Amino acid sequence: MFIKPYGDTSDDGAVQLSFTLPVKNCGRAKEAARLYVQKLGFKKVDVVHATPLSEEFTFFVAYGKTEVGIDYDKVEYAEAVDKYMSMDEVNEFIKVHFKRKLVIVGACSGTDAHTVGIDAIMNMKGYNHHFGLERYPMLETYNMGSQIPNEKLLSFANKVKADAVLVSQIVTQKDVHIKNLTELIELAEAEKVRGKLLLVVGGPRVNNKLAKELGYDAGFGTGTYAEHVATFVAKKLYERMTNRK
Amino acid sequence: MTPVKSKLGLSRPKIAEARKLAGEIVAPVQAFIDKHTTVTIERATLRLLGADGANSDGVPVPNLIAAQCGDKLAGGAASFYLNALVKLNKTPAELNKEIEKGLNISEIEFTENKRVQKKADEIIKGLDARIAGNVAHRNSKLKQYKEKVKSPLIYVIVATGNIYEDVKQAKAAALQGADIIAVIRTTAQSLLDYVPYGATTEGFGGTYATQENFRIMRAALDEVVDKEGRYIRLVNYCSGLCMPEIAAMGALERLDMMLNDSMYGILFRDINMYRTFTDQFFSRMINTAADIIINTGEDNYLTTSDAVEKAHTVLASQMINEGFAFNAGMPARLMGLGHAFEINPEVKNGFLYEYAQALMAREIFPEHPLKYMPPTKFMTGDIFKGLAMNTLFNFVSKATDQGIHLLGMLTEAIHTPYLQDRHLAIENALYVHNTMADFMGEVEFKKDGIMARRARQVVDETIEMLSDVKRRGLFTAIETGMFAEIKRPRDGGKGFDGVYEKAPGYYNPVENYLKKKLKVGK
Numbered sequence: 001m002f003i004k005p006y007g008d009t010s011d012d013g014a015v016q017l018s019f020t021l022p023v024k025n026c027g028r029a030k031e032a033a034r035l036y037v038q039k040l041g042f043k044k045v046d047v048v049h050a051t052p053l054s055e056e057f058t059f060f061v062a063y064g065k066t067e068v069g070i071d072y073d074k075v076e077y078a079e080a081v082d083k084y085m086s087m088d089e090v091n092e093f094i095k096v097h098f099k100r101k102l103v104i105v106g107a108c109s110g111t112d113a114h115t116v117g118i119d120a121i122m123n124m125k126g127y128n129h130h131f132g133l134e135r136y137p138m139l140e141t142y143n144m145g146s147q148i149p150n151e152k153l154l155s156f157a158n159k160v161k162a163d164a165v166l167v168s169q170i171v172t173q174k175d176v177h178i179k180n181l182t183e184l185i186e187l188a189e190a191e192k193v194r195g196k197l198l199l200v201v202g203g204p205r206v207n208n209k210l211a212k213e214l215g216y217d218a219g220f221g222t223g224t225y226a227e228h229v230a231t232f233v234a235k236k237l238y239e240r241m242t243n244r245k
Numbered sequence: 246m247t248p249v250k251s252k253l254g255l256s257r258p259k260i261a262e263a264r265k266l267a268g269e270i271v272a273p274v275q276a277f278i279d280k281h282t283t284v285t286i287e288r289a290t291l292r293l294l295g296a297d298g299a300n301s302d303g304v305p306v307p308n309l310i311a312a313q314c315g316d317k318l319a320g321g322a323a324s325f326y327l328n329a330l331v332k333l334n335k336t337p338a339e340l341n342k343e344i345e346k347g348l349n350i351s352e353i354e355f356t357e358n359k360r361v362q363k364k365a366d367e368i369i370k371g372l373d374a375r376i377a378g379n380v381a382h383r384n385s386k387l388k389q390y391k392e393k394v395k396s397p398l399i400y401v402i403v404a405t406g407n408i409y410e411d412v413k414q415a416k417a418a419a420l421q422g423a424d425i426i427a428v429i430r431t432t433a434q435s436l437l438d439y440v441p442y443g444a445t446t447e448g449f450g451g452t453y454a455t456q457e458n459f460r461i462m463r464a465a466l467d468e469v470v471d472k473e474g475r476y477i478r479l480v481n482y483c484s485g486l487c488m489p490e491i492a493a494m495g496a497l498e499r500l501d502m503m504l505n506d507s508m509y510g511i512l513f514r515d516i517n518m519y520r521t522f523t524d525q526f527f528s529r530m531i532n533t534a535a536d537i538i539i540n541t542g543e544d545n546y547l548t549t550s551d552a553v554e555k556a557h558t559v560l561a562s563q564m565i566n567e568g569f570a571f572n573a574g575m576p577a578r579l580m581g582l583g584h585a586f587e588i589n590p591e592v593k594n595g596f597l598y599e600y601a602q603a604l605m606a607r608e609i610f611p612e613h614p615l616k617y618m619p620p621t622k623f624m625t626g627d628i629f630k631g632l633a634m635n636t637l638f639n640f641v642s643k644a645t646d647q648g649i650h651l652l653g654m655l656t657e658a659i660h661t662p663y664l665q666d667r668h669l670a671i672e673n674a675l676y677v678h679n680t681m682a683d684f685m686g687e688v689e690f691k692k693d694g695i696m697a698r699r700a701r702q703v704v705d706e707t708i709e710m711l712s713d714v715k716r717r718g719l720f721t722a723i724e725t726g727m728f729a730e731i732k733r734p735r736d737g738g739k740g741f742d743g744v745y746e747k748a749p750g751y752y753n754p755v756e757n758y759l760k761k762k763l764k765v766g767k
Contacts, residue, residue: 020665051668054417059665111433111449113514116548116622123730125551128589128623145515145731147433171432171450173406173661204626204658222626222658 004069013066015042020059025052033060042066080208080218080232087131090230094138097238104133104233105157106166107144110180114170115146117202121166121226130225139230150184154191164198164233172205178214185215198233251608252690253601253700259708260609266711267564268571270719275572277519278526279766282751284311284743285438286527287322289489290755293497293531294326294368295337297456299442300345307490308439309344313351319745321752325350327361327368337368365754373758379499380536386476393475395424397617397642397650399674400480404429404661406448408458412465414664419469419477422671425502425649427480428462429661430454435485435514436739440494450661454481454491459498478502480540483528484510486520486740492528496535502581502649503532506542507569508562511723512731513545517741518723522569529573530759536579540649541566544585544618549729552587552622553595556602557706558728559584563610564711565719574763577612581649585618586638590630594695596637601696603645605703614648617641624657631655635670639677644684650674 007014017037023029030050037045042064049061085093094102106118120127122143124134133141142160144153157165167184169177181201188194194215201211202220211219218232251257288296288307298306314322329340329350344350355361387394401423403411408428415426431448434441444461445453452458459481466477478501483491488505495503507525510516532539543559543566550558563582570580584606588595606615620634635653642650652670654662662670690696714722726732760766 018665020663053664053668054413054420056413057417057664059668113432113435115513119549123549125554125730128591146513147436173450176432176449 001072002069003072005066007065011069013043013068015064015066016061017042017064018059018061020053020057022057024055025050025058029058030060033058033062037062037064040064041068077209078212080220081228081235084228084231085234087136087227087230090227090234091136091138093234093238097234097241098138101138101140102164102233102237103140103142103160103162104164104166105142105144105153105160105162106133106168107148107153108146108168108170109148109150109153109184110169111147111176112169112171112180113146115168117170117204118143118145118166118168121168121202121224121229126226128225130227132226133230136226136230150180150187153184154187154193157197158191158193162197163237164200166200166202166229169201169203169206172203177203177205181214181216189215198236200229200232202229252688253605253608253697254692255605255608255700255704259704263560263564263704263708263711264567266708266715267561267568270565270711270715271568271572274522274719275526275569278523280747281519281523282318282321282745282747282753283489283520283523283527283740284318284745285487285524285740286489287311287314287318287753288487289493289527289531290321290323290753291326292490292493293372293755294323294365296326296341296344297337298341298345300347303442305439305442306341306344310350313349315351316745317351319748320750321747323365323754324355324361324752325353327364327754328355329353331356331360331364362754369754369758372755373762376496376535379496383476383499383501383536386470390470390474390476393473395422395678397647397678398424398478398614399671400425400427400616400649400651401667401670402427402429402651402662404451406431406450406452407446408444408452408461409446411452412462414667415462416465416469417664418667418671419466419475420473421668422675423477423652423667424475425478425480426462426466427502427504427651428452428454428458430482435482435510435516438486438740438743440487440490454494456494456498459494459500463498463500480504483532483539484542485514486510486516486743488521488524489528489531492531492535492537495537496531499535500537502538502540503528504542505529505532505539506583507566508723508728509542509545511733511738512729513542513549515733515738517738517744518720518733518735519744520738520740523744525569526573527756527759529570529575530756530763530765533573533575533579533763534759538579538581538614538649539570539575540581540616541583543583544587546729547585547587548622549731552585552589553592553598556598556703557710559602560606560609560703560707561710561714562728563606564707565714567610567613572765574760574765577610578614580610580613581616582606582610582613583616583618586620586641586653587618587622590620590623590634596641597695598699599637600641600644601699602703603641603647604696605700607645607647609704616649616651617647618651619653619657621653621657624653626659628655628659631657632669632673636673636677639674640681643678643681644688646685 045064123132126132429451480502483503483505
């Protein structure tokens with residue numbers, strides 16, 4: 001099935017854009033903006049708003065129509081888990097299948113000082129009325145906080161015999177998160193814990209695809225709650241356990 | 246600014262009780278502070294006496310001196326530096342060059358005390374003139390352009406990592422109407438036990454705070470000041486392991502505001518509590534001497550915990566921050582106590598709670614330029630919803646006469662602000678603030694309505710919490726997770742080894758100068 005953006009009629013390809021050009025606001029700047037959007041491949045370009053941000057910058061809002069479509073059937077993306085369990089279901093699942101608590105260690109590793117993501121998943125209170133992992137009776141959790149060196153994260157995980165490590169990355173400027181996540185994977189590789197310890201990454205600019213590409217077991221982005229992560233961890237560990245038997 | 250009567254029906258005796266409790270909480274901590282110094286206090290002292298520069302490995306001169314002094318820091322680093330100036334007959338700039346090349350000033354034989362004291366007096370006189378000059382310059386510009394002063398002041402952040410890019414963005418924002426520019430620091434600078442030297446162009450999620458970067462941004466904003474006919478304030482982060490040194494640099498380079506909290510570093514950066522308490526005192530004396538407004542970090546409590554349930558932790562922390570600041574000689578007009586608009590947008594009547602809490606803060610702290618922080622926790626990437634939330638935040642800020650209004654960005658949770666994001670935020674704030682300019686004076690609230698009840702409840706819970714903190718003592722309260730649900734052991738965290746009990750005969754002419762100027766400690 002081929003699809004295109006829908007503005008006010010099927011397949012019209014309408015797209016809204018806003019951007020800033022490093023030139024003074026004037027008629028020529030606006031024309032440059034229009035031509036630029038055209039150069040991006042849009043037709044019927046309308047620059048509907050232009051305003052100076054300073055003497056050397058102008059902000060534009062523009063609309064254009066694209067002829068580019070995409071074959072939706074050929075888009076591949078695997079969610080970390082097909083169907084999520086609730087907190088109670090996760091606990092029951094762990095109780096029945098593992099007969100012990102699962103140990104989860106979380107941290108913002110590297111230089112990242114933003115704990116809002118890991119806290120949303122782990123803190124007792126959770127986020128948006130979804131309780132955090134600390135509240136799960138069948139989970140033993142450790143939230144190490146921010147700016148944890150990757151070595152320290154792994155050695156702590158080893159010390160408490162963790163089943164899974166959750167690493168949160170909020171700062172993505174200049175792809176600093178990619179570098180840090182790669183370092184963690186390399187360390188895990190060197191210490192031969194990859195494939196044993198579940199490595200899960202979360203963050204606003206993270207998704208499952210990116211995580212897999214980097215070598216993680218799963219990745220979770222915006223809109224993730226504790227039960228999503230808990231479901232993945234429990235099911236994946238169960239899958240590994242049964243495969244081994 | 247001072248409201249005639251409480252629109253929320255807040256009880257004056259209860260507020261006084263909370264303040265008294267806070268005073269009793271900080272008193273024993275202050276007793277500890279008075280007997281101690283830290284490695285960064287000594288480095289800040291050296292900086293204010295003229296130590297600057299860095300060696301070829303990038304180690305700053307103040308750190309080189311501190312390393313030379315070792316445990317002798319407990320007696321104060323100043324005497325070594327002053328002695329070297331006297332004995333070698335050099336200016337600070339000349340001496341700094343020698344230290345950069347490897348001169349060890351701790352090995353120089355001591356001259357007479359009298360000559361050291363005379364050198365100290367001479368340098369302190371110059372320091373006082375420089376700081377007073379900065380204050381006078383700021384005040385004259387504020388007076389000259391006073392008709393352009395907005396209320397609340399509009400505060401935006403730049404965070405490119407490159408000071409020269411920051412300059413472009415800061416000037417653009419100032420031209421559009423921003424009154425305050427904060428240059429966010431690079432991630433993890435708070436944990437460096439030194440302040441990098443020189444202009445920098447590499448940082449993640451922010452730009453290194455260096456004295457040269459301060460100077461570059463100050464000069465750029467000063468250009469806008471005269472062009473726009475509006476004073477533009479510059480902000481940086483007086484927090485982390487180098488809190489007093491950043492204060493020193495800010496005082497020298499005419500920064501106007503500093504993020505400076507008495508407990509933030511302990512809770513959110515795992516910096517040792519003795520270190521932080523001692524550092525915040527010295528840094529606040531410097532900020533006060535330079536007439537720099539501090540911004541405290543209570544907004545962080547609400548990003549970590551639930552904003553409805555934990556509202557009282559904000560008020561409790563504001564009271565404690567105020568208590569510590571009073572002890573450092575700081576007047577209320579320099580205390581930008583923090584709070585935030587962070588209630589989950591799904592909460593029914595959440596807006597009423599936000600409004601009540603912001604008005605409550607205004608009524609409890611009538612002379613303080615309150616620092617109000619925008620929604621961040623529930624910003625999702627839906628930029629349009631985000632813009633709507635920011636509009637309500639702008640409304641509450643104006644309706645409660647906040648002093649310092651940090652604008653929300655519609656792209657919060659996506660990326661560091663684009664040039665245009667700041668523009669849209671400023672447009673939004675200017676629109677809201679103008680269209681409801683005199684709204685605050687027009688409204689009153691139902692005596693037992695949702696808002697009045699909410700504010701009273703928060704005050705009651707605050708008193709309960711402060712009583713509990715007082716009973717346990719602040720050190721134990723932090724150890725047991727009473728703030729932000731984070732537990733920090735008293736001898737844990739970073740920077741503990743940099744805390745020294747002052748030796749008998751401890752000498753610090755900068756501290757003496759500050760205490761005398763601010764009438765601190767008797």
